[in-house]
Amino acid sequence: MDNSPRQNPLPVAETAWREINLSAIASNYRAVRAAVGQGTKIFACLKQDAYGCGAGKVASVLSAAGADAFGVVSAADALAVREAAPGKPILMYPGIGPDAVDLVRDLDLTISISGEEDLAGWLATGAPLKVFVKVDLGFWRAGVSPANLRRLLDLCASQRSIAVAGLYAHLSEFGDAGSSAPEQVARLSPLLEELKAAGRLPKTIMVSSSESLLHHPEFDMGAVDPGALLFGLVRSCAGRRTLSICAALSAIKARIVALKTSDDSMGAPPDLPGYRPDMRLAVLGIGWGHGVPRHLDASASVLVRGRRASIVPPIHLEHLRIDVTDIPEAMLGDEAVLLGSSGGDRITLPELARVWKTDETGVACGPRESLRRIDVAREFKPNQQEGE
Template identity: 45%
Template sequence: MSIIHYPTLHETSGLPSLAFTSSPRTRESWYEIDLGAIRHNYRQLRAHLPDTVKIFACLKRNGYGCGAGPVAHALAAEGADGFAVASLPDAIAIRETGVDHPILLYPGPLPASAQAVESLELTVTVSSLDELEHWRAALSTTRIFVKVDLGFFRAGATPQEIGRILSAAYAYNDVELQGLYAHLSELPTSSSSAAEEQFARMQRVLAQAESAGTRPPLVMMSSTEGVLRYPLMDLDAVDPGALFIGLPETDHPARPIALRPALKAISTPLVAVKRIDASLGPIPDIPAFRPGMTIGILGMGWGDGLPRKVSSQAAGLVRGQRARLLPPAHLEHLRIDLTDVPDARFGDQVLLLGQQGNEIITLEEVAAQWSTDVVGLYAQLRDHIPRVYS
């Protein structure tokens, strides 16, 4: 494992820093992220795409909790063409690693952030003529991707409006129209036939743009599920995200890609160990508490992303043995039953995810304990917990 440090933008360019770096030396809990797995997943995708199709890696939510900067640095080294994020801190984190690839901002940042957008050479998303005018008023050169809504009912212009936006963008000398993109609907009513209907809408949008001479140079609409299920939707570029951390997001891939999980371990120390005796008074009427047991206190709690309700199946690995986690969880601490691990000591590391000796706690197991799915588990990783990279 290693701690990766990059010079920050405020150290090199005078831009205010919006983040800080940390390490297990300053806090004894950490997430272990396998950059080798992320590189492997990228290579798997690249091998299944035509050479002409570009890859814009979607690293929203701090690279799905894995650290947008280090993940982007690894993917840039593998050959990624660009990146897409939904927040300025994620874009800053990528630039801080020295990555100078194109970065597309999904809807989120507003024209009030124009100074940072220009300093970082970012491309903004435009979904209406009104948005275009607001960004033009704030930026000296407005680099844009236009977004079209094909039936997701989220950000993006309707297919009926898209032609007017493209024409307006091409009419301005201070606007650089770099591309057009869409995202397939993830609404519960979506189906494979709905995806085909959305693709047909995109084809009509592109045919009209071709006829009007306003087709942008880059068009993309495939995130993780799309790029794995619908090869015909590759177009000029794809922008998957979950794929790079090891999640296919579909049970029916047309492309047989073998993915590896990026999140390898969640580790926290024993900050206290003691045997319960009669001097503490009555045993609490809480499941699994009993006289004479040995309990440990972990240095993580629900303020660190752990669930407030502790599952009866929740466990940690201590000295290669499973030990039950005990309710209730607290803001920064959690109890663990060490009665059957008599060698456990203050300072021992406890894995809440990962492998210790012959025992393993899987991502799927932890996600079930946290009442979510695996992508939801990644989303609950907290930015104040240090990451170590292997």
């Protein structure tokens, strides 16, 4: 199999890159839309630069696919999404403060309010604001407690500059260490009934993101805000709902930039795992400066010409070593696949997450801007293994 640069002209000038399948994101969105139906709005969560896939490009794809709104955390993501989706609502999750009021006005953003101090800071700006009130149902993170929700809503209602457009929560990810999803939602349900009876229920109610969307269809309410699910980063796509999704991060690759066989003139091999006399070493143009963890599992390997080559520690800022002693045909410029397929072998997203000592979301969000994104469109089978 020829993996020379001539066979891969797109990233020929790059020593390392990642491949993003934007068509997979659009397909994942359609699966979510089919699951929740047309009566439930979808706020596409694009935090952390759309899970490493590029907030602007993803927003453009999802806007065209019909996403109702977007959720972001950073000002940079808000700017990218607004440019890509001029007419779509953008919900700012907790993060920015009143100092960003000009940005909020200029980009027509909806802010999150998590408590009275939070509200007071924004009121001091004197600016008219659209807000979603966030409730903490047991996540122990941002959000007003259920006991203080009514007072906060009363305060918002007393201010002519505040328009409450929605109320939302994110359910706990503590597993058995925290309350169950039904227990958390049960803390909110009586309050919603009271607000509805008083004619004060905000237009949009949202508590369901990726995991709860799969396991608790009854929590769809007026809107859902999936994030990881849109990018194929949910470990299991089956719950009470089964969705056909595919990972958007389809490959991480690097080129061989140096190649040599060791000899006695280099001194004795370092007393580290993987080194041996007369070994053939290849150096890849990727390192921890691109987002590869500095400490990998001992089983970490890459694919070169369809065969496994072990990674030899340590990892450097811009380089890492691999042992290609058993791949004599390896040559300068060859692709090494950290994630994806080569020949008949494949390194999947779950496998890479294991050797990187993280999870699938950690892999997707780990690469730095120096690891260039290349957009690809590939045919894929629904529910195929992540990284295929």
